Amino acid sequence: xxxxxxxxxxxxxxxxxxxxxxxxxxxxxxxxxxxxxxxxxxxxxxxxxxxxxxxxxxxxxxxxxxxxxxxxxxxxxxxxxxxxxxxxxxxxxxxxxxxxxxxxxxxxxxxxxxxxxxxxxxxxxxxxxxxxxxxxxxxxxxxxxxxxxxxxxxxxxxxxxxxxxxxxxxxxxxxxxxxxxxxxxxxxxxxxxxxxxxxxxxxxxxxxxxxxxxxxxxxxxxxxxxxxxxxxxxxxxxxxxxxxxxxxxxxxxxxxxxxxxxxxxxxxxxxxxxxxxxxxxxxxxxxxxxxxxxxxxxxx
Amino acid sequence: xxxxxxxxxxxxxxxxxxxxxxxxxxxxxxxxxxxxxxxxxxxxxxxxxxxxxxxxxxxxxxxxxxxxxxxxxxxxxxxxxxxxxxxxxxxxxxxxxxxxxxxxxxxxxxxxxxxxxxxxxxxxxxxxxxxxxxxxxxxxxxxxxxxxxxxxxxxxxxxxxxxxxxxxxxxxxxxxxxxxxxxxxxxxxxxxxxxxxxxxxxxxxxxxxxxxxxxxxxxxxxxxxxxxxxxxxxxxxxxxxxxxxxxxxxxxxxxxxxxxxxxxxxxxxxxxxxxxxxxxxxxxxxxxxxxxxxxxxxxx
Numbered sequence: 001x002x003x004x005x006x007x008x009x010x011x012x013x014x015x016x017x018x019x020x021x022x023x024x025x026x027x028x029x030x031x032x033x034x035x036x037x038x039x040x041x042x043x044x045x046x047x048x049x050x051x052x053x054x055x056x057x058x059x060x061x062x063x064x065x066x067x068x069x070x071x072x073x074x075x076x077x078x079x080x081x082x083x084x085x086x087x088x089x090x091x092x093x094x095x096x097x098x099x100x101x102x103x104x105x106x107x108x109x110x111x112x113x114x115x116x117x118x119x120x121x122x123x124x125x126x127x128x129x130x131x132x133x134x135x136x137x138x139x140x141x142x143x144x145x146x147x148x149x150x151x152x153x154x155x156x157x158x159x160x161x162x163x164x165x166x167x168x169x170x171x172x173x174x175x176x177x178x179x180x181x182x183x184x185x186x187x188x189x190x191x192x193x194x195x196x197x198x199x200x201x202x203x204x205x206x207x208x209x210x211x212x213x214x215x216x217x218x219x220x221x222x223x224x225x226x227x228x229x230x231x232x233x234x235x236x237x238x239x240x241x242x243x244x245x246x247x248x249x250x251x252x253x254x255x256x257x258x259x260x261x262x263x264x265x266x267x268x269x270x271x272x273x274x275x276x277x278x279x280x281x282x283x284x285x286x287x288x289x290x291x292x293x294x295x296x297x298x299x300x
Numbered sequence: 301x302x303x304x305x306x307x308x309x310x311x312x313x314x315x316x317x318x319x320x321x322x323x324x325x326x327x328x329x330x331x332x333x334x335x336x337x338x339x340x341x342x343x344x345x346x347x348x349x350x351x352x353x354x355x356x357x358x359x360x361x362x363x364x365x366x367x368x369x370x371x372x373x374x375x376x377x378x379x380x381x382x383x384x385x386x387x388x389x390x391x392x393x394x395x396x397x398x399x400x401x402x403x404x405x406x407x408x409x410x411x412x413x414x415x416x417x418x419x420x421x422x423x424x425x426x427x428x429x430x431x432x433x434x435x436x437x438x439x440x441x442x443x444x445x446x447x448x449x450x451x452x453x454x455x456x457x458x459x460x461x462x463x464x465x466x467x468x469x470x471x472x473x474x475x476x477x478x479x480x481x482x483x484x485x486x487x488x489x490x491x492x493x494x495x496x497x498x499x500x501x502x503x504x505x506x507x508x509x510x511x512x513x514x515x516x517x518x519x520x521x522x523x524x525x526x527x528x529x530x531x532x533x534x535x536x537x538x539x540x541x542x543x544x545x546x547x548x549x550x551x552x553x554x555x556x557x558x559x560x561x562x563x564x565x566x567x568x569x570x571x572x573x574x575x576x577x578x579x580x581x582x583x584x585x586x587x588x589x590x591x592x593x594x595x596x597x598x599x600x
Contacts, residue, residue: 134436135436136434136435136436136460136462138459139459139497140492140494141492141493141494141495141497142493142494158463159438159439159463160436160462160463161461161462161463161466162436162460162461162462163458163459163460163461163497163498166461166498166502167497167498170496170497170498171495174496188509188510188512189510192440192441193441193442194440194441194442195441195471196470196474197439197441197463197467197470198463198466198467198470198506198507198510199510201509201510202466202505202506202507202509202510203506205502205505205506205508205509205510206498206502206503206505206506207498207502208505209488209501209502209505210488210489210498210499210501210502210505212488
């Protein structure tokens with residue numbers, strides 16, 4: 001059963017118990033373009049107490065660099081090397097684990113942030129933001145030339161998803177031998193400022209269905225993402241906590257990595273899913289309404 | 301086990317045993333824009349022998365009327381009242397079974413043929429080919445007004461699929477109480493003239509994944525399609541045979557309706573799937589390479 005934090009002592013004890021704090025962003029720090037109340041103060045509190053803070057996001061539309069501008073705009077202190085995104089994790093996975101050679105190409109369903117991270121890892125990118133593939137004109141196989149140098153298809157959230165991109169990706173995955181199928185993350189929905197929209201997992205769903213095959217996912221809850229963090233940040237899993245708003249991504253990610261987990265209710269998961277008649281099988285260690293609740297430790 | 305037709309007598313016996321012949325089109329009569337050899341002669345042979353012929357297609361991009369022009373172009377005799385499409389079945393399902401009131405609306409992910417059939421059944425259509433929804437411009441919920449008169453979302457093959465359509469459909473299905481989720485068919489792929497492309501089932505996959513819920517499907521193998529045929533054509537199921545190229549749509553459809561089934565290998569299914577080491581659990585009654593094989597009965 002999860003422990004619901006309530007008293008000043010509860011929050012203080014958590015602060016004392018963990019040195020490294022991993023945060024999901026959307027639904028924890030902000031919701032769309034709205035900062036969640038108290039977040040700046042709590043992150044500041046952690047930093048003043050010499051806690052290591054790491055931001056782990058499944059957002060694959062932005063590179064870490066451009067994701068930092070989101071922090072800046074909302075007035076949240078963050079450094080690029082504290083930010084880990086699923087686009088970056090995907091790029092590292094393709095270059096380091098799959099070892100895609102530099103003369104091969106990656107076909108991208110996704111936005112500029114994903115391309116940026118792939119190029120940052122020295123990978124050749126096609127598709128993505130290429131105007132030729134961002135069209136609603138009819139797609140015909142007669143005009144399509146199969147590029148057999150495509151060694152992988154990577155799929156992330158792409159708000160310009162269309163039949164040409166899906167059809168090309170499908171050709172590579174069915175006609176180029178051993179072409180890898182990788183997705184940044186499987187989030188079914190994406191929390192925009194004004195409500196939920198289809199997420200990256202919904203963008204890769206047509207390919208999964210057409211192929212009858214699942215991609216390798218590099219975002220949360222996959223351990224690929226944690227491997228990326230571990231490669232750069234030294235932390236003791238026993239003294240590390242993952243804070244998130246989604247059970248099947250954030251909390252599962254923490255649990256897969258042997259970390260403590262704290263669920264907040266400022267995002268996707270509702271109290272009902274924890275305390276209702278059919279509670280989730282994914283049980284976080286700790287619960288609190290909002291990250292802002294930690295301000296209690298400084299109240300007199 | 302399936303019986304493979306081989307001798308003149310085998311084919312003649314099948315002709316004698318069945319009075320009503322249901323045909324899938326793509327992969328049986330033609331492949332994309334290429335007529336399959338011998339098809340015209342065999343359909344002519346059936347008609348001369350007073351067989352009833354019915355064309356049952358999951359193609360949801362064309363109305364029955366415009367689908368007939370495909371027959372005309374390829375020189376295959378067909379009459380509109382012999383043609384049953386999944387778009388028509390969906391329209392009948394929405395108007396007759398779900399009884400969507402005339403003052404309610406149907407949000408369409410699909411092409412003009414689907415809209416035409418829906419309007420033919422007196423349904424009010426939004427989305428679909430509306431230029432406002434056929435765009436790759438960013439979709440924002442702030443510019444979106446939820447039309448609470450939308451009583452159903454219908455999803456068919458839509459080669460102009462995009463994030464605006466998916467996002468709007470998702471809003472209706474999550475925010476309008478009791479909004480029905482209907483799909484014309486679940487074909488994972490679509491056989492174009494030059495190869496496979498993502499099919500209607502792949503177009504509805506993002507919504508299925510985002511919602512965590514399956515739509516009601518009106519195309520093959522659903523019995524809704526056969527109910528539409530039955531309402532117009534009188535036939536004895538014991539003397540009726542379904543001819544198709546797909547096990548999980550055509551053959552299953554025939555079996556669900558208590559019909560005999562004949563599989564041809566001019567479309568999706570390969571011999572390997574029937575006779576290989578891991579044969580399909582869906583076993584057609586009869587097998588032949590191509591519909592054209594029936595010409596043997598007229599050879600001397």
